Amino acid sequence: MAKQKPTVPKGTRDFGPEQMAKRTYILDTIKSVYKKYGFQNLETPTMENLSVLTGKYGDEGDQLLFKVVNSGDYLKKVKQEDFEQGAKHMLPKISEKGLRYDLTVPFARYVVMNHGNLSFPFKRYQVQPVWRADRPQRGRYREFYQCDADVVGTDSLLCEAEILAMMGEALTNLKVTDHTIKLNNRKVLTGIAEAIGENGKESELCVAIDKLDKIGVEKVNLELTEQRGFTQEAVDQLAPIYEMSGTTEERIAKMKDFLASSEVGLKGLEELEEVFNYTSKLGVNTDKVEFDVTLARGLSYYTGAIFEVKVNNANMGSISGGGRYDNLTGVFGLEGMSGVGFSFGVDRIYDVLEELDLYPESAIETTKVMLTNFDNAGRDYSLPLLQQLRNAGISAELYPDNAKMKKQMNFANRKNIQYVVLAWEDEMSQGKYSLKNMETGEQEMLSGSEIVEKLRN
Amino acid sequence: MAKQKPTVPKGTRDFGPEQMAKRTYILDTIKSVYKKYGFQNLETPTMENLSVLTGKYGDEGDQLLFKVVNSGDYLKKVKQEDFEQGAKHMLPKISEKGLRYDLTVPFARYVVMNHGNLSFPFKRYQVQPVWRADRPQRGRYREFYQCDADVVGTDSLLCEAEILAMMGEALTNLKVTDHTIKLNNRKVLTGIAEAIGENGKESELCVAIDKLDKIGVEKVNLELTEQRGFTQEAVDQLAPIYEMSGTTEERIAKMKDFLASSEVGLKGLEELEEVFNYTSKLGVNTDKVEFDVTLARGLSYYTGAIFEVKVNNANMGSISGGGRYDNLTGVFGLEGMSGVGFSFGVDRIYDVLEELDLYPESAIETTKVMLTNFDNAGRDYSLPLLQQLRNAGISAELYPDNAKMKKQMNFANRKNIQYVVLAWEDEMSQGKYSLKNMETGEQEMLSGSEIVEKLRN
Structure with a gap:
């Protein structure tokens, strides 16, 4: 549909x-x-009462106020003759509040x-x-x-x-x-x-x-x-x-x-x-x-x-x-x-x-580091590091689904994430992780606590 | 009036x-x-279009939406028979937007x-x-x-x-x-x-x-x-x-x-x-x-x-x-x-x-220090310190009018200001200021840079 x-x-x-x-x-x-x-x-x-807003900004301002319809039966104060007298006359009877x-x-x-x-x-x-x-x-x-x-x-x-x-x-x-x-x-x-x-x-x-x-x-x-x-x-x-x-x-x-x-x-x-x-x-x-x-x-x-x-x-x-x-x-x-x-x-x-072009890098910084997720073994291996990073005050996320390298790297790039952590068999066998700097492309193999220390600064 | x-x-x-x-x-x-x-x-x-909001929160929710009157002649789509059919029927013709x-x-x-x-x-x-x-x-x-x-x-x-x-x-x-x-x-x-x-x-x-x-x-x-x-x-x-x-x-x-x-x-x-x-x-x-x-x-x-x-x-x-x-x-x-x-x-x-009672002191902290203003000489003597404090990242204000001690102290207390700086003849002749801790009542005579140093920490 x-x-x-x-x-x-x-x-x-x-x-x-x-x-x-x-x-x-x-x-x-x-x-x-x-x-x-x-x-x-x-x-x-x-919302302010219209009695507060009206008459403070000149006639033009009064017309530019957004008015809010009274709750419930907003027509209850409106008689046929009010309706006949038109929008401007009827307004105070159907609206008591306006937007700031x-x-x-x-x-x-x-x-x-x-x-x-x-x-x-x-x-x-x-x-x-x-x-x-x-x-x-x-x-x-x-x-x-x-x-x-x-x-x-x-x-x-x-x-x-x-x-x-x-x-x-x-x-x-x-x-x-x-x-x-x-x-x-x-x-x-x-x-x-x-x-x-x-x-x-x-x-x-x-x-x-x-x-x-x-x-x-x-x-x-x-x-x-x-x-x-x-x-x-x-x-x-x-x-x-x-x-x-x-x-x-x-x-x-x-x-x-x-x-x-x-x-x-x-x-x-x-x-x-x-x-x-x-x-x-x-x-x-x-x-x-x-x-x-x-x-x-x-x-x-x-x-x-x-x-x-x-x-x-x-x-x-x-x-x-x-x-x-x-x-x-x-x-x-x-x-x-x-x-x-x-x-x-x-x-x-x-x-x-x-x-x-005056925005500093820090202004558009999002998550500092993303941990990749290629298979369940690597994911489970990375989960403790994820929370260690956060406990050290470093914003971190793990890509929540098993997915291909390219997809995850694109995700990190589009979200403007500075670092990516990768854990393949090689890293796991050494009890380490690869840390990739997404700006420079540099990559180094480090222990979890080394990564925490590096990203904390 | x-x-x-x-x-x-x-x-x-x-x-x-x-x-x-x-x-x-x-x-x-x-x-x-x-x-x-x-x-x-x-x-x-x-504001969201009512087409976005309506029908998402059940009938009761729809009634609880605040609706905004269309700008300009909001009655232009309303015919006599619409008016006769009442508030609910007429509403879509006078209002297209509602509050989130x-x-x-x-x-x-x-x-x-x-x-x-x-x-x-x-x-x-x-x-x-x-x-x-x-x-x-x-x-x-x-x-x-x-x-x-x-x-x-x-x-x-x-x-x-x-x-x-x-x-x-x-x-x-x-x-x-x-x-x-x-x-x-x-x-x-x-x-x-x-x-x-x-x-x-x-x-x-x-x-x-x-x-x-x-x-x-x-x-x-x-x-x-x-x-x-x-x-x-x-x-x-x-x-x-x-x-x-x-x-x-x-x-x-x-x-x-x-x-x-x-x-x-x-x-x-x-x-x-x-x-x-x-x-x-x-x-x-x-x-x-x-x-x-x-x-x-x-x-x-x-x-x-x-x-x-x-x-x-x-x-x-x-x-x-x-x-x-x-x-x-x-x-x-x-x-x-x-x-x-x-x-x-x-x-x-x-x-x-x-x-x-779980708010930390820092949550309700306002200005860190107020400089007093008893007379023009003391005020002028204090002005350079005021801006030195701010340049050091310390929130500071000077009471803008000459006023009695009690009035200024009350002001500092009500605004929950931690420190007050006083400058009488004695302080001025020594090139110093008295710094009063409003919580403990302690008062000491210090140079401007000593005050900046003390409050910075």
């Missing part, structure tokens, strides 16, 4: 053994940095629910999948992992400095050395709007400037004048912003002139200086950190620092980003909870490491 | 830092055993989809949450983790022996030493039905015997005669089964007599003997393995070995179980794929370790 081959839902993926090994390498590397800086792990449920859309809103919900029991400042990291009913395309999935770290309950700029250190350390550990960490401050953007006489229009300015990399200066300027109501005079004054160059100190000095008339702008520069002051006292190398006055990031909830990381020698957008927000939990009625956080894009980092 | 406190959906949970640390300890311990035996990690999507109900069906789906690219025997482990719209109650959740390991593509009984070894090793590593691993074989149960003259009724026999622990012999017998059509004569013959005792060898010998007339029953005993033969050759301790001829496990798809693990000194049902199945992927049109697997119940193991 031929059946149709099963499939996975559009925009979702299986991660087989090799992909999982590589993903685990990336996530473990990042998590170990988070932990070293005092961050603690949090996991929240896959990001890790920030569940984190805010967790902080509000556990406010009395948490010690602040609370440093948490969270590595879980999120779901968005986006149109799937290359590099954009409906299920993907986020990898967040946030500190809430303090406005100390030491946190910003530590984030710069963590970004650099994680990427260095992943051998992504040719990267740039861009840093800006939302207050500087506000100051720019003030300085060019367009007070209060920093959001419009940010949205346009955010496209600078993609569409270029001229089109950004056109967008500002034609769509966002900026005067030509104001836009003309932006030239030094677009042309900013020099060291961080030089850029800050130039911006102090530019923002001389803007209190908030100067405050932003002061914060930036304090962040650099902290990194310097910590002894963190900031060679790869660049004060980019045009860095805006579309998100309107940032109030202080803004971060973004790019890999210079890979064909990829930003692989990490974040910033400071003054009011994480206000939407749930808890005011004044300032925080700063950032996230690594795991899927993008995965692709970068593929492109630059 | 007072808002209602947000909540999580019924039957779901947040896992805060301490719970996550303990859960990670459990999962890492289990995963490292899986890996040492040559199993490789797989992850499948949270277990890890076995997605694994089978993965094997079928990737059949041509996998090397068999394929050993995979999978640790992911699953969802069931069950009525939540103590110890039963709507979102919970499963932790499966399976080998498919071989019927070698070495796999069964290795599963016994893995179960024992994982539990020993978790310090759950007082446990019993129960082993039986489905063919033995079939044989029993034959031997008592109720050929082909092993499913009914299994369902009843499965309740032995809960309801006792008399009620099982009543169920067999009154509800399941067994003759009194047949049931009377079960007495030696219920009263089985002695060593494994003795039990097997008694069963050989009992099953003398049943070919399949004797085959089951032969398989059991071969499994024990393998464990003995491997050198695996089987003191904690018990051949329990009444072990049935309700699942009808097992065809060979059946496993179950209980903790003797904890108030908890089975914490692990599994068995051999001859046809994992038949539902997806790929026949003849034999396999054997088992699963650990993470939530139950968590509770057992709590009850028996």
Whole structure:
């Protein structure tokens, strides 16, 4: 009976053994940095009440939420007139839960629910999948992992400095050395709007400037004048912003002139200086950190620092980003909870490491050694060694069926197993085994304990 | 503006830092055993097509699937008459995807989809949450983790022996030493039905015997005669089964007599003997393995070995179980794929370790050392040490705000931080720091490099 081959839902993926090994390498590397800086792990449920999710991501976000049908008779609250009013009207009556859309809103919900029991400042990291009913395309999935770290309950700029250190350390550990960490401050953007006489229009300015990399200066300027109501005079004054160059100190000095008339702008520069002051006292190398006055990031909830990381020698957008927000939990009625956080894009980092061939051998290592199984005598002879290897902490397996040499060698090769143990009559008569290195092809006859000793190192 | 406190959906949970640390300890311990035996990690999507899930878990299971509303205008395929026919009829028209109900069906789906690219025997482990719209109650959740390991593509009984070894090793590593691993074989149960003259009724026999622990012999017998059509004569013959005792060898010998007339029953005993033969050759301790001829496990798809693990000194049902199945992927049109697997119940193991107080200190360790922050001078003096500690691989944090001693000490205590570094004028004038052990209260004055050296070990 031929059946149709099963499939996975559009925009979702299986991660087989090799992909999982590589993903685990990336996530473990990042998590170990988070932990070293005092961050603690949090996991929240896959499903959240829609009352928690809805209205947090804009109208478009609400539409991209995956909603879960209520259990049991999900139509019991639906009347004929509800049905007639259509899908959007009926939805709240048949669905109360949705899938997590990001890790920030569940984190805010967790902080509000556990406010009395948490010690602040609370440093948490969270590595879980999120779901968005986006149109799937290359590099954009409906299920993907986020990898967040946030500190809430303090406005100390030491946190910003530590984030710069963590970004650099994680990427260095992943051998992504040719990267740039861009840093800006939302207050500087506000100051720019003030300085060019367009007070209060920093959001419009940010949205346009955010496209600078993609569409270029001229089109950004056109967008500002034609769509966002900026005067030509104001836009003309932006030239030094677009042309900013020099060291961080030089850029800050130039911006102090530019923002001389803007209190908030100067405050932003002061914060930036304090962040650099902290990194310097910590002894963190900031060679790869660049004060980019045009860095805006579309998100309107940032109030202080803004971060973004790019890999210079890979064909990829930003692989990490974040910033400071003054009011994480206000939407749930808890005011004044300032925080700063950032996230690594795991899927993008995965692709970068593929492109630059940066996975270490150890990341894709599977079983260290396979024991062959040509006949029952050889198999029985090898079984004690199998468990001795494991007892020594060495991952080992015995091919479970009698099979031909070629089949077993192919198996070992495809599974990327480093060593193979063979036991023919010759070996058995000497109380030894042949150990074959699958990379070099070298083969030597050794006792069981010699093999254990050799593979342990 | 007072808002209602947000909540999580019924039957779901947040896992805060301490719970996550303990859960990670459990999962890492289990995963490292899986890996040492040559199993490789797989992850499948949270959502599966309902065509994959439906019909695999019985009618009750189908009802317990969480279904996801189709994106966009989910009513577009629904006509007035569909609506009138009610929830069950309408469901397939508004929902095509559901949440993963277990890890076995997605694994089978993965094997079928990737059949041509996998090397068999394929050993995979999978640790992911699953969802069931069950009525939540103590110890039963709507979102919970499963932790499966399976080998498919071989019927070698070495796999069964290795599963016994893995179960024992994982539990020993978790310090759950007082446990019993129960082993039986489905063919033995079939044989029993034959031997008592109720050929082909092993499913009914299994369902009843499965309740032995809960309801006792008399009620099982009543169920067999009154509800399941067994003759009194047949049931009377079960007495030696219920009263089985002695060593494994003795039990097997008694069963050989009992099953003398049943070919399949004797085959089951032969398989059991071969499994024990393998464990003995491997050198695996089987003191904690018990051949329990009444072990049935309700699942009808097992065809060979059946496993179950209980903790003797904890108030908890089975914490692990599994068995051999001859046809994992038949539902997806790929026949003849034999396999054997088992699963650990993470939530139950968590509770057992709590009850028996078995978490090691290291499992709940957070940041190793906190540097205090009483004033800017002390903070700036401590910053270089902070990063030196991290560079040496020691997790460290500095309290980010100037705050009173008591507040910072409380913070360190609540976060379970082992050491605190203090820097007052006295320390600074000597170029040293005070290092306080938070458990013993001991305090000593040391140089930065002495602290790094001390905490590194």
